[in-house]
Amino acid sequence: MEQKQKNDFSQGSVVGNIIRLAVPMTLAQLVNVLYNVVDRMYIGRIPENATLALTGLGLCLPIITMVIAFANLYGMGGAPLCSIARGRGEAEEAESIMGNSFTLMMLTGVALMVFCYLFKKPMLYLFGASDVTYPYANDYLTIYLLGTLFVMTGLGMNSFVNSQGFGRVGMLTVVLGAVANIILDPIFIFVLDMGVRGAAIATVISQMLSTVWILTFLTGSRAILRLRLSAMRLKLDRVRRIVTLGTAGFMMSVTNSLVQILCNATLQSTGGDLYVGVMTILNSVREVIQLPISGLTNSAQPVMGFNYGAEEYGRVKQGIRFLSVATIGYTVTAWGLVHLFPVFFIHLFNHEAQLVEAAVPAMRIYFFGFFMMALQMIGQSVFVALGKSRQAIFFSMLRKVIIVAPLTILLPMIPALGTNGVFLAEPVSNFIGGAACFLTMLHIVWRELTRREQLAGQV
Structure with a gap:
């Protein structure tokens, strides 16, 4: 009861409530950015064919972005509706929104995994793979796709943790996965000499740890709204509202990726590799x-x-x-x-x-x-x-x-x-x-x- 009162955003300072959530969420995003940078640094230091290996990972990024976009579709679509329902005192509806979002993540995750396995070769060549770089991209993606459900759950359901006011728990979800990946990467890549496959295995294990952490919390007694089987049955109107609201975040993820591809292609034709490198730096600074x-x-x-x-x-x-x-x-x-x-x-x-x-x-x-x-x-x-x-x-x-x-x-x-x-x-x-x-x-x-x-x- 005390925790529910603490996370009643209609009480206390509005600014204080926002900052209390903002600090851990920003730190979590910072850790995630650092994790991405360190991940690329590890792969870029593989003793043999480091450039080809790094290029292979880069070819997988549009597919990874697509998986993340669908996680945002249901997470960023369901979490605000969940907050509004909780503010109205409709706890059962709030839990149903969260449960429906979880079901959508699972169904979409399976569909994406099957689709990408069936069409990964033509997609990778479409994204710029050559006969030389394809094996590296294929090695990474084949293993990474096994963790699709973990990506969907860890990223998508974290929005519902934050929407209940548990900013620190949401931060720990990201930190747990990021730290695990930073530790496991050099072990699998260098010690076990697995190259890009090792990087993919480390990523899947890290995502699994984040998923276990977040599901344990959402099904436990600390959560204000719990993830229950009874709330997972899909209702058409509820699904429509989740998808409609989440489409904004989904489109932002997809269009950012498409615009980046367009920028690189235009710069390549007008200025060459140097200016593609410049754009990479600008995007990194902006991020x-x-x-x-x-x-x-x-x-x-x-x-x-x-x-x-x-x-x-x-x-x-x-x-x-x-x-x-x-x-x-x-x-x-x-x-x-x-x-x-x-x-x-x-x-x-x-x-x-x-x-x-x-x-x-x-x-x-x-x-x-x-x-x-x-x-x-x-x-x-x-x-x-x-x-x-x-x-x-x-x-x-x-x-x-x-x-x-x-x-x-x-x-x-x-x-x-x-x-x-x-x-x-x-x-x-x-x-x-x-x-x-x-x-x-x-x-x-x-x-x-x-x-x-x-x-x-x-x-």
């Missing part, structure tokens, strides 16, 4: 400095969703205010640091003089007006938290598919721009997409909250 924004916006969702369900509309507005001030303040500061000290950030990933020289102006273009990306993430986060799926889906598509993708192709055709056109597509999309998303959120959500707050005051 790191964007972590606090992701942690904050993701942490705010269960708090705002709970209060929206509990009809505490003033507290939802407090959450939006804090989110706006904190994220805009941070991104303005980050933009200033990147603009003033680009070489420092580039050197985190590479010291080659020619690449650094090309990356400095590209970084200043790419991160121009970085705070506008925060506006996109704020608006998107609020729409998802309050269950407004149509707006969430539209704005997730607007920036990447409708703005970035065409500009990435068209801007480099302008003679004066060339490769800079690819880097310019990002800030242009941030200004247009960010402003549109944030202003629409204020127009729709803020007015609705104010109206409901006034109606509640008249009762």
Whole structure:
């Protein structure tokens, strides 16, 4: 009972509730990013054919991204609905949403695993494999796919842990898998001399440990909402709501991958390998400095969703205010640091003089007006938290598919721009997409909250 009161987001400070979730969630994401970097460093140090092995792993990334996207579809779709139901005091419905999401993860995980095993060879060649690199990609993917259900469960169900207010438990889910992988990687890759297969085995074992941890928690007495067999029977309307709301996160994952492929292809044709390397560094820097924004916006969702369900509309507005001030303040500061000290950030990933020289102006273009990306993430986060799926889906598509993708192709055709056109597509999309998303959120959500707050005051 004490834990349930502690995780009642309608009580206490709204800002305090958000920060209490944000700190462990951001740390978990940081550990996950470090885990990905260290994983590639290990494979890049295989004594023989390290470059081919690393390339083989890279060829598998679109398939890995697809698995993660489906985990987000059900996790990010179900968790906000779960928070809203819990805020309304509908614990049974909240558990049913979580149970239905788990069933969808399992069914989709099996389907994905079978599909990828059947078509892995043509897919890998489609993603750029050659007869030389295919064996490495095949070795890794054949083993990795065995852990598909673990990826779906560990990533997807962690959203339901965080939505109940157990940020530390959610953090430990990620930390457990990441630390296990960092320890097991060198053992399987080097000590047992298994190469990329060893990396895949280490990954599957690590994902399994995370899954066991999270299922033990969600079926145990500490959880406010428990994962029960009785809640796993699918109901069409519930599935539709989960999938509809989760489509925003799903499309963001998929479109990010597609846009990256498009950027690399355009840069390859206009500037060659050097500028593909520059884009890799820009994406790596963005991934790191964007972590606090992701942690904050993701942490705010269960708090705002709970209060929206509990009809505490003033507290939802407090959450939006804090989110706006904190994220805009941070991104303005980050933009200033990147603009003033680009070489420092580039050197985190590479010291080659020619690449650094090309990356400095590209970084200043790419991160121009970085705070506008925060506006996109704020608006998107609020729409998802309050269950407004149509707006969430539209704005997730607007920036990447409708703005970035065409500009990435068209801007480099302008003679004066060339490769800079690819880097310019990002800030242009941030200004247009960010402003549109944030202003629409204020127009729709803020007015609705104010109206409901006034109606509640008249009762």
